[in-house]
Amino acid sequence: MNRLLHALALTACLGALATPALSQQRAYAPENLRTLSQNDQVRVISLEYEEQSGGRRIPDDQLRFYLDQVNRSNWGFSQIKADIAQSLGGSPMPPQGGTVRCESVNNKAQTCRVPWSGPSRLVRKLSGAPCDEGRTWQSQRGQVYVGNGCRAEFGPAYDPGPTPLPTPLPGPVGGSVRCESVNNQAQICRVPWSGPSRLSRQLSGTACVEGRTWQSQRGQVYVGGGCRAEFVAASGNGGPGNGYSTTCSSNDNRRVTCPWPPSYGTPRLLEQLSRSPCIQGQTWGIQSATAIWVSQGCRGRFGN
Structure with missing residues (x-):
């Protein structure tokens, strides 16, 4: 009997040694992952993600999140598997009141x-x-x-209902708001007007391009990618707003003067078209009521 038990145990050990790949292919694990070492926790969570994602590597921050949930919040393996499935399942519109x-x-x-x-x-x-x-x-x-x-x-944040307007900031609606993306970090700035905003003056060397590095929202302005600028209300400021625009280019870094029709009011930079920065007062400005100037490689589209 002892010899038989010994033979069965030896066969089981040899079988386990003969199939190491299988244990690496499937994320078999106990429900309580805290019984495993941290290395084994990392292994089974990573394997489960690879299986569900078709071979993709789990993002580092998502792995750290699961390890924290296992060791601090007592998440079980089934809860991690369900969460991975949710993270890989796209973003269908959930029912009202969900997440x-x-x-x-x-x-x-x-x-x-x-x-x-x-x-x-x-x-x-x-x-x-x-x-x-x-x-x-x-x-x-x-x-x-x-x-x-x-x-x-x-x-x-609360039961669905009409969204109130943001509380207006101090100061006149006709003023300007400075919004700055420092170290390329995204920044959202509240504005005292409820309608859309427009760029009044670019302050950064990085281009401020609407829809890319800045955008207007209801009661606020978003900037990113190093854009630093002053913004004003899109309506009620800066002239008639008839849609006129002109392009002025500093070729070979030369100072160039471009005509501006005085009947169209005060020009402003609508879009920087060059890699060189277009900064009012430094690389572009208003020459007179009938002209604007650009220099140092600035090429931009100007309008009112």
């Missing part, structure tokens, strides 16, 4: 639709990068914006 996952992958900005009309709140942070409201995520009417690596789940 929406919105992720800034590789620090790229992302805007996600939500099914509620009011503001949103952060329900669960998934990233190692911080998710700070007003800095790396922002709630908007019907959507959530994330940036700088923030990955999180969001829910409605």
Whole structure:
């Protein structure tokens, strides 16, 4: 009998040694992952993600999040598998009152639709990068914006209903608001007007291009990618706004003067077209009521 038991045990050991690849291909693990070493926790979570994603590597911040949940919040393996499935399952519109996952992958900005009309709140942070409201995520009417690596789940801040306008900032509506992306970090600035905004004066060497490095939202302006500028209300400021524009180019870094029809009011930079910065007072300016100037390689589209 002892010889038989010994033979069976030896066969089992040899079988286990003969199939190491199988144990590496499937993320078999106990429900309580805290019984495993940290290296084994990393291995089974990584394998589970690879299996569900078709071979992709789990993002480092998502792996760190799962390890924290295992060792601090007692998540079981089944809960991790379900969460991985949700993270890989796309972003279908959830039922009213559910949650929406919105992720800034590789620090790229992302805007996600939500099914509620009011503001949103952060329900669960998934990233190692911080998710700070007003800095790396922002709630908007019907959507959530994330940036700088923030990955999180969001829910409605309160029962759905009409979204109130932002509280106006101090100062006249006809003034300007400076909004700056420092160290290429995204920034959202409130403005005292409820309508859209327009760029009044670029302050940065980095181009401020609407829809790319800045955009107007209801009661606020977003800047990113190093854009620093002053903004004013798109209507009610800066002339008749009849849509006239002209391009003025500094070729070979020379100072060039371009005509400007005085009947169209005060010109402003609509879009920087060159790699060289177009900064009012430094590389472009108003020569007179009938002309504008550019220099040092600035090439821009100017209008009112």
